[in-house]
Amino acid sequence: MKWMPLAATAALLTMLTVPQAFADKLDDIIASGVLRCAVVLDFPPMGSRDANNNPVGFDVDTCTDLAAALGVTPEFVETPFPDRIPALVSGRADVGVASTSDTLERAKTIGFSIPYFAFTNVVLTRTDAGIADYEGLKGKKLGSVAGTFEAILLEDDMKTWGSTSTFQGYQSQADVFQALSQGQIDATVVTSTVAFATIASGNFNNLAIAGDAPYPIDYVSLIGLRTEYGLLNYLNLFVNQQIRSGRYQELYNKHVGEGDAPDLLIPGAYY
């Protein structure tokens, strides 16, 4: 009989410890009380820094909403574009709220939620570069953020053009605008919202939009680790609720401008 307390203790310990071993990312976030979001802060109006160098933007507010829904405090981990996914895989961030295009190549490494925003792409050029539209890019010095949706499409088109155009892949959106403004490159392809916001910022007076880029709509998703189904399910519902509650439209008007937020339904397809 004197074994009973010991056995009971052992059983209790097992009960206490075993479920913890199966705690997933979602549980970890709730338990830690902090949601660490990977955000890109050189991509206005999605993410940037204000005059006090604090993070602001659509993505930053979305992360704050997500943290509020989870009942935890948000923490922003600034990542340049190429570092978004490494930041997740390496455990420096829990989710990426970073305008990540949902490509099949990337889905081999990370998990995507349903789209939470959609971009169209435009040609951004210098006023003195003599480029009027997308066709005018042939034979010019072009550049974009390495590895992004638009960079990959642009590079593919350049291969079919087969002309003497060159491509530079930069590590951040800020570097692309800098190089474009200074003249190291003549044009870039960039999401329309960012192009408008950058021109509106007044930082550059020599940049102009030269028509749309003929690319499919660039749907972007929240990202989490590929294996964290619990978290990914939660993210899906969160995106759905943002749209349902009108918060999506509200954030659009706050950060991007007047009008209707982009439709996130893919016509004629299930997600």
Add this chain to the structure above:
Amino acid sequence: MFNYTFHWRPALQALPQMLQGTLVTLQLAILSMIIGVAFGVVLALMRQSKNPLIHFPATVWVEVARNTPALLQIYMAYFGLGQLGIRLDSFVALLIGITFNNAGYLAETFRGGLRAIPQTQTRAARSLGFGAYQAFTLIVLPQLFRVVFHPMTNQMVWAILMTSLGVVVGLNTDLTGVVQDLNVRTFRTFEYFAIAAVLYYLIAKFVTLGARLLAWRLFRY
């Protein structure tokens, strides 16, 4: 322990692209060394001058090159000069950045080397009828390179390692640039960069070995 499965097969398939990048890396390092040595010798001589107009610019170059990060120098060559309207290609900007850095360090090496060659050598040469230029190029310089050969080899390895910084100014043809491009498309950071690390190691060893053979060939009695 492993929450991550390595994808080595696609990474190894990209090896030919990486080897192509390796050639660009070597090309950059060699060019930056050749130009760097030329500037380094000139800077070392300028710093020996008593005339402040000659002495001062050389001192500024050497001190700035040695007391600020190479990454800052490269960034400056691309975006800093760009603001002044000097538009450089990523390749050229990187080359200028590394060469600026190399020349600064080599100038100090050469200055030390010049001190090791006795003044009497030059005097002896001059009294044998050599001109000042002849005495320097035929007597001093060959001995100088012998003294500084080992530090120069080190600088060459440094130059190779520094070429990896080109990626910050949009260079996507050198080894790091190629690998970073592959990385951002697939996000298989570890696999690609591990292969890059092996390649850099091999380049560095190859260069060191080459320098040893060269030294043996040039400097044996």
Add this chain to the structure above:
Amino acid sequence: MFQTAFSLNDLWFMAQGAGWTLLITAIAMVGGTVLGLVFGVTRAVLPGWTTLPLGFFLDIFRSVPLLIQLILANSFIPILGFRASPFAVSCIVLALYTSSYCSEIVRGGVQAVPQTTRRAARSLGMTWWQDMTEIVYPMALRVMLPSWIGLTLGVMKDTALVGWIGVIELLKSSQILITRMQNEPLFILIIAGVIYFLISFPISRLGARLESRFREND
């Protein structure tokens, strides 16, 4: 040119970045010097072939670009299941990187002490430990110190690379400011350069003075 959006607030932001630069340098130098002493003395004292594996291991840190070492460590440490902040990763990588160079300096310093001097010490009845601490250490120190100061400065400048993995040190802080004030990169980069120079230059002068003083007494 002199109309700038750069504020005192931004200068403070860069000063904080410089603080991280100095902190990482200090940690890397302390860790790297301790490890470097151990590795360097081991390599100087034991017969050559026994320390070949150690030599090979240390050589890797000098033959692979630091940027790639940082990227690899930053992706590999989490794969192993450890959670490390970019700051911790930077300190670990830089300490190992420093130890690799430091061990060469130590080895060179120890080997610069003439064998005859050390034999004389032992013949006078000194123990191996006494020989190391009373004879080798003071003599080697004069050879090592200038190089060690040079190494410190080198590491300080190399910390500029940790911005890549997300530590907001001096150079990264200036890049963040450039992102916000995109029309004045030159001005901001010059400020960053001046801060680096102000930290580095006095120490490098000190190193040069020490070196020439040691040479006078030779």
